[in-house]
Amino acid sequence: MIFRQLFDPVSSTFTYLLADRHGGEALIIDPVLENVSYYSQLVRELDLKLVMAVDTHIHADHITGAGHLREVSKCMYAMGEQTRAECVSHHFKDNDALVVGKLVLRAWYTPGHTDDSYSFVMKDRVFTGDTLLIRGTGRTDFQNGDAGAQYDSIFGRLLTLPDNMLVYPAHDYQGRTSSSIIEERVYNPRLQVHTREQYIEQMNALVLDPPAKIAEALPANMSCGFKQAA
Numbered sequence: 001m002i003f004r005q006l007f008d009p010v011s012s013t014f015t016y017l018l019a020d021r022h023g024g025e026a027l028i029i030d031p032v033l034e035n036v037s038y039y040s041q042l043v044r045e046l047d048l049k050l051v052m053a054v055d056t057h058i059h060a061d062h063i064t065g066a067g068h069l070r071e072v073s074k075c076m077y078a079m080g081e082q083t084r085a086e087c088v089s090h091h092f093k094d095n096d097a098l099v100v101g102k103l104v105l106r107a108w109y110t111p112g113h114t115d116d117s118y119s120f121v122m123k124d125r126v127f128t129g130d131t132l133l134i135r136g137t138g139r140t141d142f143q144n145g146d147a148g149a150q151y152d153s154i155f156g157r158l159l160t161l162p163d164n165m166l167v168y169p170a171h172d173y174q175g176r177t178s179s180s181i182i183e184e185r186v187y188n189p190r191l192q193v194h195t196r197e198q199y200i201e202q203m204n205a206l207v208l209d210p211p212a213k214i215a216e217a218l219p220a221n222m223s224c225g226f227k228q229a230a
Contacts (some may be wrong), residue, residue: 001103003044004169005177006039008032011062011213012173015039016127019048026054027100028093029120029127030170031065033225039065040072050075052100056129057117058085058221061211062141067224077224080109080114087166087224092118093171108157110151114136119158125166126181132158133169134179137190140203143218147203151196160186 004017008061011032017039019026026048031039043050050073053066057080066077067087078090078098092098094109097191099122105120105127113130117138129140131153140147165183185191193199211217220227 002026002048003043006035007111008035008062010034012171012176013059013062013166013169014168015173016168017042017048018100020103023047023050024129025040025049025101027098028066028069029056030056030059030129031055031069033063033065033068034064036065036068036072036208038071043073049073050074050227052078053088054078054098054120054222055083055085056119056127057114058083058143058218059170060214060221061171062213063217063220063227064225067226070224076115077112080118081117082109082111085222085224086114090126091168099194102145110150110157111144112140112148112153114144115144115146115149117153119153121161126158126161127168127170128158129170132167132182132188134167134172134174134176134183135188137188137202138204139206141206141208141213147200148196150203151199154191159191174199 002019008013016029053069070077079088081091091122092107096107098105108119110119110131160182165181167179
């Protein structure tokens, strides 16, 4: 399998490029607009055909590159059925399989950070978007976020995965690149709660500044990464 974890230093976003083989079909998760040229170059260098771009949710901290990749490569742009993004070409639902070549990613609806958040499960790894981070969890204070729903997504779904399942989030702000389910269960400070109510209280007590690009990113991402005319 071809697997590349790519990092955007401005938004601390991880983008993932996957394919089953050189010369095969590829999928990209959470692309960033400013890096579209690099993604396209990498796809060419690896002799891949990009057939699908996927966003885990509507992002508030960067503008998606998925719409522009669709223009460049003619790939499909896919998001979950709950999204309000207006120009997505394919909507998947909970437990749908995203198939690219011989790769299969299972879409899990994991709301909480936003109401359109999804994770993608493979045999040995899970892409958790902003639902479960490394030693943290995504904020729940905007975009119809819901701390209770996030608790259910994490404790009722993601933490039921095998202990050795690798965790690849959409962001990290400390230079960490991956984790595992068992590591997060044991060492993630936000998961050391005994009840759903404790988790909700913990998340509701956070006082966080809004993402720096939220005013620009949200409307652009509703239009697949294309900025709206003033």
